[in-house]
Amino acid sequence: MRALAHLCRFSALDAIPPRSRRDPLVLLRVLAVAKRFSAFEVDDRLAGALWALQKGGFITCDIAGGYPWTKVELTEKGTAALEHGLLEAPVTRREEGVQ
Secondary structure, eight states, X not given: OOOOOOOOOSSGGGGSOGGGTTOHHHHHHHHHHHOEEEGGGOOHHHHHHHHHHHHTXXXXXXXXXXXXXXXXXXXXXXXXXXXXXXXXXXXXXXXXXXX
16 A cells, blocks of 8 residues: 655745745745745744734735635835845834834
């Protein structure tokens, strides 16, 4: 008897190396292609970076698609940041006073 395994990835966020998970430009590039992410993919590093990108006006998030998915769209500011390879440091949760 032969065993089979099916491995699945939710989106491209899985492929981001741990050291790059806090880099907002890397995350923005991946989100531009993936257009969504799953709640199961988000660790503390990604959560902080996603929050900062949304708070900074680089992305909008929509959870209307149903759990666990969050749809992501880049704003004009986010698209411009990608085109120029520049991203101002977004506000962090710590600076905002969120624990």
